[in-house]
Amino acid sequence: NAGVTQTPKFRVLKTGQSMTLLCAQDMNHEYMYWYRQDPGMGLRLIHYSVGEGTTAKGEVPDGYNVSRLKKQNFLLGLESAAPSQTSVYFCASSWSGGDTGELFFGEGSRLTVL
């Protein structure tokens, strides 16, 4: 019972490098989300998707891009990594919008930008 799977779990980047975080869910959820967690800041929404082929900006979208080409996958890209993007990233999915439905989270991806 995989649920929400994130890859990679850990990554170290140098400033200016690019990378993609992959999120996959096997629950046939319509909605998917990318959050970042920073000390004292809680979870902040980066981007989200309400269905295949759709994306929308969250609270802190700058410096990130996303794509939802397949219903089960939601990719988060960093084109030119900055030290401020050092964080733990969580992907989540839900049946309905997160405002009334339970979110199911992945285990997180820890990214360090040097």
Next chain:
Amino acid sequence: DQQVKQNSPSLSVQEGRISILNCDYTNSMFDYFLWYKKYPAEGPTFLISISSIKDKNEDGRFTVFLNKSAKHLSLHIVPSQPGDSAVYFCAASGGSARQLTFGSGTQLTVLP
């Protein structure tokens, strides 16, 4: 400007006693509130929720209370168990903010 605030970064409680975790919000349009629990190296998991049409919701040892006039909600855990030691996040949604807004979290430690 944090719309959901958890002012206590940490809380320690003896096993068997009550744990009370607090959360305040500023957006009067919020109408749905949730608590998530997070263990180290894991993602958050849903714990309990409450709609603004209610002032209390219970699920076993967990009860959430909502005071709309004070824009305050609390999570009560009775009795507390060592396995409850985790970070608890409060979250809210409503109005134009249809996506969840999370608080900064409270680390609960239940001492045996």
